[in-house]
Amino acid sequence: MSDTATRKPRRSPDTARWARRQEQILDAAVQLFAEHGYSDTDTQLLAEKLRVGKGTLYRYFRSKRDLFLAAADRVMRQMRQCVDASIEGIEEPLDRIAIAVRAFLTFFAEHPEYVELLMQERAQFKDRKKPTYFEHREANSVRWRELYRSLIAAGRIRNVPVERISDVISNLLYGTMFTNYFTDQRHSVEAQARDILDIAFNGILSDSERQRRGGAGMKP
Numbered sequence: 001m002s003d004t005a006t007r008k009p010r011r012s013p014d015t016a017r018w019a020r021r022q023e024q025i026l027d028a029a030v031q032l033f034a035e036h037g038y039s040d041t042d043t044q045l046l047a048e049k050l051r052v053g054k055g056t057l058y059r060y061f062r063s064k065r066d067l068f069l070a071a072a073d074r075v076m077r078q079m080r081q082c083v084d085a086s087i088e089g090i091e092e093p094l095d096r097i098a099i100a101v102r103a104f105l106t107f108f109a110e111h112p113e114y115v116e117l118l119m120q121e122r123a124q125f126k127d128r129k130k131p132t133y134f135e136h137r138e139a140n141s142v143r144w145r146e147l148y149r150s151l152i153a154a155g156r157i158r159n160v161p162v163e164r165i166s167d168v169i170s171n172l173l174y175g176t177m178f179t180n181y182f183t184d185q186r187h188s189v190e191a192q193a194r195d196i197l198d199i200a201f202n203g204i205l206s207d208s209e210r211q212r213r214g215g216a217g218m219k220p
Contacts, residue, residue, distance in 0.1 A: 022060050025050060029071045034113035038068055038124045065125075069132065072121050075114045076136035082107045093147050094156070094201070101173065102193040108177045109189050115181040133174075141166045172196050 028049050032041045043064055047054040061067040086103035087096045108115055118133050125131075130138075145162040152159050176192055205213070 018060075023074075025057060025060055025067070026071050026074045029067055030075070030113060030117060033068060033071060033120065034116040038064075038120050043067070068117075068121070069125070072117055072132040073136075075111075075117055076132055079104065079107050079114075080136065080140060093151055096147065097144075097169075098193070098197050101169075101196060102189060104173050105176060105180075105189045105193055109180060109185055112181055115177060119178075119181075137170055137174075141170070169196075169200060172200070 025046070029041075029046055032046055032049065036045075041064070043057055044054055046067075047057055050057075057067070061070060083100050083103045087099050090096045090099060118131070121128075121131055121133075145166050148157065148162040148165045151157045152162070157165075173196070176196065180192075203210075
């Protein structure tokens with residue numbers, strides 16, 4: 001096979017320039033929306049911050065709404081990229097879960113403005129059936145459910161519906177993300193991840209209590 005056949009297609013200069021400018025706009029938009037709120041953010045202010053004409057913004061995004069939702073979508077894409085990078089090369093399934101939990105919490109702890117953006121979306125766009133966070137969460141849950149199925153098949157975790165496992169862990173992380181934002185994160189990410197993983201992996205009942213209750217813990 002020739003080098004030409006195996007070489008990955010490259011973006012044209014115009015396409016690459018467009019992508020870079022779009023990322024610059026979104027990066028600046030996140031900061032302004034987080035600081036001023038959706039309603040009080042004027043696209044003229046964003047244009048001035050980027051030193052471009054207002055018309056330039058509308059060549060990339062048709063409206064302020066489109067710009068805001070694209071910024072929220074970018075937050076979730078970046079979060080997934082961060083988690084994926086953290087677990088790359090990790091083969092042990094339980095280690096993958098633990099590392100992913102820490103990466104998720106770290107990502108939002110380091111970027112509170114992203115949490116603010118997700119909060120604003122819920123407040124401003126109640127007409128949306130599914131917020132950006134949950135769109136990405138649903139799409140991303142497929143691979144984690146497959147991992148839980150493999151652990152069940154290997155006898156390493158309880159045989160419970162993988163949807164329950166996925167939803168419980170996701171909800172714990174979602175709640176912790178917002179709690180950290182509202183309380184200015186009183187505990188370290190490492191301590192929070194350790195607590196979440198301890199309860200998720202080991203539960204709260206002692207061995208003797210689990211045996212007394214028939215080995216199933218609390219009945220669903």
